[in-house]
Amino acid sequence: MTEITVVSARSAPVRSARDQEQAGAGRPRHSSDLLTITRSMPPRAGKLRVAVLGAGAAGLCAARHLLSRPEAFYPPVVFEMADRVGGTWVYQECTGIYDNGWPIHSSMYRDLRTNLPKEVMMFPDFPFDPELPSFLSHQDVLQYLESYCHHQGITPHIKFDTMVEKVQPVTGMTGKRKITWEVTSCRASGGQQRDTFDSVFICNGHYSSPYIPSIPGLEHFKGLVLHSHSYRYPESFAGQSVVVLGAGPSGVDISVELAGVGAQVILSHRKPPSKCLLPTGLQEAPPIEKVLEDGNLQFSDGSLACPQVLLLCTGYRFSYPFLDTTSLGIQVEDHWVSPLYKFLLPPAFPTLFIVGICKVICPFLHFDCQIQFALAVLDGTVTLPSQGEMEEQIERETEQLREAGMELKHLLNMDSSQWDYYQTLASIAGFKPPLPVTKSLYEEVKRQRQKRSQQYRELNYRIVSDTQWELLEMQDSDQGH
Incomplete structure (x- = not known):
């Protein structure tokens, strides 16, 4: 039997593999910092055991790369709260909570189509079906992830209907101090389990916990207040007056959907007015300043509106209820997580990886690069700077x-x-960076989205080579590479 002890950043900071050797067992810890439990530890034989939290795109990508390295890693254990893979790409018509009391994770709405083409959205080693259009439905993406999971042999390693309740660092007290992680999980059918791992990949996404902005006087609003997390389809809003707050991709798409069923929509945001022709029934307004006592919304230009529905397309906040972030030395705010070296790992605990917190990215490609970097850290290919050096670099870059x-x-x-970021990770960890054509096509699609916000999804592309793409369908003669 091996005695293991729960540790915190304040009681036993972990720096890097290099610094751990120099640090030894660290300073004596106060008894209030410790929780001692007893567990039999499986033999390591030089391999590392890794937990993956979530079987969405990021979690599946982590499992795929771990399974491809049997000489360095045991098969991963993937914890998934739902009964299937796909994460946020699993459409659920119901909202709120499941019958078992667990929250519904997905924010997918019925008619969503991707705003990136499949040619830049795919995992680098697993292309989409070439017969599909460039801009996909969520059903197409889910089927892709299911195929990826099957092709890579991931399914046997997933614990479905399992929620992770706690992830905490522990350290073995035999021989050289080594940080491991205890993961406490529970099944939907009942029963709790504790497992010990050498590393944890947090792949739970950040599109499930709605961010509700502070709007003065919101309690006076007399209509329905709804976040886009709970929006599914437009028909139930037909003929109603709706103010949509937020002009991100979802806010714009949902506003167009609502106008299409006869709703009178005001899209409230702080961006410059759109240069594109807006659909009938859709107009723009500046940000909401406050809600008056009579229930009217007042915008920042002084104009008023009294809608039946206020739909908040205001994004999502980071949430890690299974982590004691304070003891890990991590600050989690609504829109910010720090310090994370390379937007991925806390300097105090460099065997914990929070995958995919960055936004406005090619997500599947992003996950692929981050995970390859993380595995290079774990297998010793990458020697990290000291904890202090990593923290100083994060602070400097943030400032x-x-x-x-x-x-x-x-x-x-x-x-x-993002492209310089991927190049940096690839250079340090020694893997192949994204192809130049991916950046080129991404930037072209961004240009088309700004130019024709309602029509850009009608275009289809094809990758010709590592550096060239071609346009297969076009609405006019403006083609330009």
């Missing part, structure tokens, strides 16, 4: 963004900067 005028809630928006 540079803030000095450039970027708001805290936008610090994780990558967009065109």
Whole structure:
């Protein structure tokens, strides 16, 4: 039997593999920092045992790469709350909670189509069906993820209907100090289990916990207040007056859907007015300033509206209820998680990886790069800087963004900067970076989206080579590469 002890960042900081050797067992810890339990530990034989939280796109990608490295890693254990793979791509008509009391994770609405073409959305080693159009339905994406899971042999390693309740670091007290992780989970059918791992990949996504902005006087609003997390289809709003707050991809798409069934829609946002022709029944307004005592919404230009529905398309907040983030030295705010070295791992605990927190990215490609970097850290290919050096670098990079005028809630928006990020991860970890054609096509689609926000999904593309793509269908003669 091996005695293991729960540790925290304040009681036994973990730096890097290099620094752990120098640090030894660390300073004596106060008894209030420790929780001692006893468990039989499986033999390591040089391999690492990894837990993956979530069987959406990021979790499946992590499992795929772990399974491809049997010499370094045991088959992963994937914890999935639902009864199938796909994460946020699983459409659920019901909203709120399941019969068992667990929250419904997905924010998918019925008629969603991707705003990125499949040619840049795919995992690098697993293309979509070439017969599909470039812009896909959520059903197409879910089927792709199911095929990926089957092709990579991931399903036998997934614990379905299982919720992770707690993830905490522990350290073995025999020989050299080594951080491991205890994962406490429960089944939908009942029963709790504890498992010990060398590393944990958190792949639970960040599109399930709605962000509700602070609107002065909101309690006075007399109509229905709804977040897009609970929106599924437009027909139930036909003929109603709706104010949609937020002009991100979902806000724009939902506004167009609502106008299409005869709703009178005001799209409220702080962006410049759209240069595109808006559908009948849809108009724009500046941000909501407050709700008056009579229930009217007042916009920042002083104009008023009294809609039947206020639909908040205001995004989502980060949520990790299974982590004691304070003891891990991680600050989690609505739109920001820090410190995470390379937007991925906390410097104090470099065997914990929070995958995919960045926004405005090619998500599947993003996951693929991050996970390959993480595995290079675990297998020793990458030697991390010390904890202090990583923290200083994060602070310096964050300050540079803030000095450039970027708001805290936008610090994780990558967009065109994602390509340098992937190149950096690939250079450090020694894997192949994304092909140049991916960046080229991504930037072209962004241009088309700005130019024809309602028609860009009618276009279809094909990858010709590592550096070239071609347009298969076009509405007019403006083609340009």
